[in-house]
Amino acid sequence: MEVEPSAIACVSPSIILCSILHPFALWDHQNYCKIGVWAPRPEQGSSTDPALQTQPSQQSKPEEGIHEGIRDLIHEFLELFYVTYGSFIPLSETDILEHLKNKCNTDFNDKKLNIHLEVLKYKAGLASIPMNCFKVDYNKHTLTLEDLSTLDDQNWVNDQVINMYGELIMEATEHKVHFFNSFFHRQLVAKGYEGVKRWTKKVDLFSKSLLLIPIHLEIHWSLITVDMANHHIHYYDSQGIVFKYTIENIMRYILAEAKEKKQATYQNGIPQQKNDSDCGVFVLEYCKCLALKEPLQFTQDDMPKVRKRIYKELCDCKLSD
DSSP: OOOOTTOEEEEETTEEEEOOOOTTTTOOGGGTOOBTTBOOOOOTTOOOOHHHHHSHHHHHHHHHHHHHHHHHHHHHHHHHHHHHHSSSTTOOHHHHHHHHHHHHSSOOTTSOOOHHHHHHHHHHTOOSOOOTTOEEEETTEEEEHHHHGGGSTTOOOOHHHHHHHHHHHHHHTTTSEEEOOTTHHHHHHHHHHHHHGGGGTTOOGGGOSEEEEEEEETTEEEEEEEETTTTEEEEEOTTOOOOHHHHHHHHHHHHHHHSSOOEEOOOOOOOOOSSSSOHHHHHHHHHHHHHTTOOOOOOGGGHHHHHHHHHHHHHHTSOOO
């Protein structure tokens, strides 16, 4: 696939990108192939082994064929990955090894392939600049590459990522769970119940099993959930902080919405963050686990992997299994 400069391509119904794509950017693999990773082609007549001299072509060609074939498969995968996700942010070495395993029916985990170096070489050889026009459209949500880049490393995830992921959660639960827009609580605080009354005009909250309400307080994300069946409110914060007034805000909202009293409870022992940048990612993982009734079995160490998974899920417009 080739995309001309400034051209626009539709990769899937939800993904649009424009960029200069340079597939298989580094065909001159012999210039940088690391000795020891792949066996070099033996020179004709250089072997002193009589057994090898009798069949020189049969001994050298298979190795060279594997060399070129595997390298081409890696580049093929990287090209498709770049077009699909707009960047290499969610890429992991496991993705490449899985691709090779599927294509070759061989486990390459023990082959000592220098995949990291191969990826660096490929990225350095790309003639295109980052796909700044790359975007994901889903329902009423649009994510740009800038939005998706908030999932990179230890960046703070933004409202656009939070809200589209919440949409995917509702779809995955067949709308038995309701996810409030991240601006809901701010509007509730600013204008009270009347300011958000119309937000649920077409939604029957009391037919839902669970309400998920992300709370964004300047530079920190946390989550409030409402168990509609048991009339319980729970607070999830990856730094172990409880902002009591936010719970009271939601309590007053539920009372106004339902005309009946609910009892707030607190749940301890939830996964905690150990830095100042992953609170939004923790909130999204809380939401997914709670909505799908999965145990909260993740830690700070899982955050890099979780960020990559969320990035892919947003581009794929569905939650992964």
